[in-house]
Amino acid sequence: MESMKKKLWIFGGAAVVIILLIASTVTREQPVEVVQVELDAIRIWVEDTAYVQAKDEVVVEASQSGRIIKIAVEVGEKVTTGQELLIMENLDMQYQQDELAVQIEQLQGQLASGQIALEQYHLDLEEGQKKLQRDKELFQAGAIAKAEYEASVQKRLSLQKVVQKQEVLLQSLNRQLAQQSALYNDVEKRNQQLVIKSPQTGTILDLPAKKEQAVAAGNELVQIGAEGVLELKAELLSDDMSAVKIGQKVEITAPVLGDQVLHGKVSKIFPRAYEKTSALGVIQRRVPVLISLPENELLKPGYEVQVKIETQSKNNVVVLPRTAVRVNAQGRNEVLVVEAGRIRHVTVQTGLKNQELVEISSGLKAGQTVVRDASTNIKENTRVKIK
Template sequence: MILLPSLPKRSSKLLIYVGIAIATAIAIVLLLRPTPVGVEVGRVEKGVLQVTVNAEGMTRVRDRYILAAQVNGHLDRITLNEGDTVEAGDVVARIDPLPQTTAVQEALGRLAEWRAQRAGVETQRPKTAALAQARSRIAAAQANQRQVEARVTQTQAALAQAQRDRQRAQYFAATGVISRQAREQAELNERTKQEEHNAALQAAQAARSEVAVAQKALTILQAEQSDPDYLLEVYNARIASVEAELARLQDEAQRTEMRSPVRAQVLRVLQRSAQVVSEGTPLVEIGDPTQLELVVDVLSSDAERVAVGNAVYVTSGTTQLKGQVRRIEPSAFTKTSALGVEEQRVNVISSIDASTVLGDGYRVDVQIVVWEKPDVIQVPLSAMFRCDRAWCVFVVNNGKAQRRKVTVGQRSDTTAEIQQGLTAGELVILHPTEQIEDNRTITING
């Protein structure tokens, strides 16, 4: 048996103290060493990325017709029900035409009255014989005037000759060639011719006056001939007015049956009971529920990104449908959101093939694709965070978190396009917290 030399008591205590110190140091190192942080990770993928504008929409019949009362009257009870099919030309509603019939009879009475009064105006015109007689009188007066004026010419010539004879007789009497009696006879002859000439002048004046009187009489008759024209115009206007009213009333009397313009289904019966209705009252709304379109009101800022032809995806319960943007309305409108905020929104109209699934007025969730690209490197939005005015992610590398800057392109509601910084298949940390730092050891949960 070999006996080891015993250590001094003081040395053994030193070894014990050194061992305790080493164990304490090891424990402190182990306690101060960072513990791995549990994280959730996602994989960088490569595939199709769609950027969408999400909103709520409502279906509506594309071509709908509201049949309204075309005349005032008493509406018969409408027997159609919602969902009934009507053919083009089928009677949808009827209105009692009695008021229109009464109005037509009244208009016919007024028309007959105005026509009778117009015929009476014609009797006020001068007869044709009176006009012919006045023209004959003028012709006779003018003929007489010509004869009298010829007589004036004759008497004037005779007077001139008598004046010359008197002048010769006075000369010869003074020289004693002829007697005094011969001179007096020449002077008497001159006075006689003067009187005859004056009588002819007066007769000519009377003939001219007769012509003027006859012409004035004809003028008066001609004026009387055109005087009734004003009254005729008045009656013509009244007759035309009544005829127009009569045509309108007769047309209204024929429009007391409201007929369907197309083959469709009854969407709503707006006035079912028998009652008095006025012209323009909506009665029945019809349309083809198999021909639907979708109305989506989006924020005006989102509408700027939407274009005609964009694909539209519709979700209604478990049903997934597809459509296409047909039209973007040019005017925005103000709408108050659920939070009480006024927003400017724009209606986007799209086609939708939902004839066997949806109906008129259904509310659905809509996604309008405003950007789409295949083979895009994409990462979940929850993996990105801001760093130095850029975007960064934590990539899992050998059990540690490695911070990496990335260049971001388009973004959807859940993922973002990565133009630089990542490759497909890499793992990134989702929802990074302040505990995660560059090169921090991590453990993947789950």
């Protein structure tokens, strides 16, 4: 009898334990973190690094070879249009100019003496013409012989040839003088170009040229930026360029700006991509893009900034954190909606996506509650407790 009672107590206790376990399983709520579905804006960005540069930036190059003998400015110095920047010399060109000067002086001397001779020849010809006229009258009057008259005719013809020959000589000397003078002027012009002057008012951004340095034509000497007018130059991956358009809004940030965010616009997209090697050694195709920059005293040419180009945007749409959307076994987008303390799996359609948010184009409405982390394996109708 006592044995029977013990068995009943054992079975009864086990039943109570089982009932309690079942009850605890049924009533246990899984804690979850949720977000409220709201209407908000979503923006799609192309982000990259950009550098500040002068908008009207001029690179002054050497127009010819030479040696730099003087540099009159420093980096950061403000200059005005026409101000002397540096001086070069070209000894070969100076020698050529000196030689041309000597030749021009000789030609001018020959022309001067030739002109004097021509004037004398004209006087002789005039006198010969007068003598011929007198001899003609005397010959017709029978006062002189025919031979004497013919001698006067030949003398006049001879003097005419001398004048013509001298005129041809002077024409040749004038042509030579014009040619040598043109060469001299060209050399003089090139010699004047050895004095490098600023083509615009601005600030010296760079001075790659050094004193006593020998440079060739085309070498960069000075870089000048227009004062106060700055812009940004970014080099974007070619894969991102299909979404980038002129006029798109740009957010600009930099450590030097602190919490300040500047706003610009895409002002120019270059027509071709260039090959560049990244810091990790990866060869990339990048497209230069210019961005307008509002006036700001903190940014200077050469500073690095971060830019976010807004390529797409929507306002007043349903958005969720990207973590709140998952792909189910059927390959559809799905969220975990909390209704009356239980989980309901809801299929949704998505739209725009950025790194943080995703647009829900259908399947949800504002005011609903959704589990923040959809990767959590919570079955349909599971009771949950909001953290």
